[in-house]
Amino acid sequence: MTWKHGKKWVYSITYDEGCALLLEHALPIHRKYGVPGHVALVASQIGVPRNVPGSSYDHMMILSKTQIHSLVQEGWGVSCHSMTHAGVNLNNAEYEVVQARRVLEETLEMPVTMFCVPGDNNGHPAAYKYAAVAGYKSILTIYDEVNTKDADPLCLGRVPLHTEFPPPFFSAFDPYKRIHQAMDVGGWIVDYCHCPMPDKPIHPHKDCTTKELEERFATIKRIGGDEVWLAEPSEVVEFLLTERAKSAEQKTAR
Numbered sequence: 001m002t003w004k005h006g007k008k009w010v011y012s013i014t015y016d017e018g019c020a021l022l023l024e025h026a027l028p029i030h031r032k033y034g035v036p037g038h039v040a041l042v043a044s045q046i047g048v049p050r051n052v053p054g055s056s057y058d059h060m061m062i063l064s065k066t067q068i069h070s071l072v073q074e075g076w077g078v079s080c081h082s083m084t085h086a087g088v089n090l091n092n093a094e095y096e097v098v099q100a101r102r103v104l105e106e107t108l109e110m111p112v113t114m115f116c117v118p119g120d121n122n123g124h125p126a127a128y129k130y131a132a133v134a135g136y137k138s139i140l141t142i143y144d145e146v147n148t149k150d151a152d153p154l155c156l157g158r159v160p161l162h163t164e165f166p167p168p169f170f171s172a173f174d175p176y177k178r179i180h181q182a183m184d185v186g187g188w189i190v191d192y193c194h195c196p197m198p199d200k201p202i203h204p205h206k207d208c209t210t211k212e213l214e215e216r217f218a219t220i221k222r223i224g225g226d227e228v229w230l231a232e233p234s235e236v237v238e239f240l241l242t243e244r245a246k247s248a249e250q251k252t253a254r
């Protein structure tokens with residue numbers, strides 16, 4: 001069982017909210033290590049300061065359509081992070097999940113087939129229920145786990161790449177997080193971060209520093225060598241769905 005290009009395991013990374021500072025602080029590290037990135041965007045807030053009161057990232061400038069297009073040009077991907085970043089439930093899912101996709105696609109003038117649950121995993125069941133009607137092929141959660149080749153694309157786990165865990169853990173930053181598990185099970189790591197900054201993370205439980213980001217990429221490359229597929233998440237989902245369609249076809253042909 002191998003992934004695309006015969007690779008043994010997969011590494012991806014996503015940035016929720018899509019802060020414009022990613023261009024300054026994260027993009028150069030991506031280019032240096034050849035890792036494609038991915039931004040999860042609040043559909044109603046493209047190219048404007050973030051308007052989510054109470055968020056650690058409130059007021060931060062969000063990438064514009066032009067900036068997003070140039071990232072996509074160099075292999076980055078996008079997902080829809082709801083319409084307003086409100087917690088998704090059965091009462092607002094039509095707006096936050098279904099209409100949000102339409103608004104984001106119209107704003108960016110490009111297809112968006114991945115949803116990213118805002119806030120915490122409590123919004124996942126409602127997002128899951130509305131995924132098909134909205135037209136999403138996959139959903140990113142914050143369940144901290146490695147995805148296997150049998151994973152449900154509508155419930156993808158992500159590994160928090162954060163400077164420190166909340167109390168009572170106070171964990172040290174771990175550049176090796178889940179790498180050996182991913183190698184052993186032939187799995188797929190999707191790291192999750194917001195907007196890495198030099199010196200100090202914006203929020204130590206939600207982000208890492210640029211130094212830690214670089215340490216992570218260097219560790220992935222050093223340990224993964226030729227066996228790791230550095231991939232944009234939507235491309236991995238496309239690969240999984242194509243493989244499954246092929247094996248279903250083979251079963252019917254038999």
Ligand SMILES: [Zn+2]
Pocket residue numbers: 016017081085118119
């Ligand atoms: Zn968010």
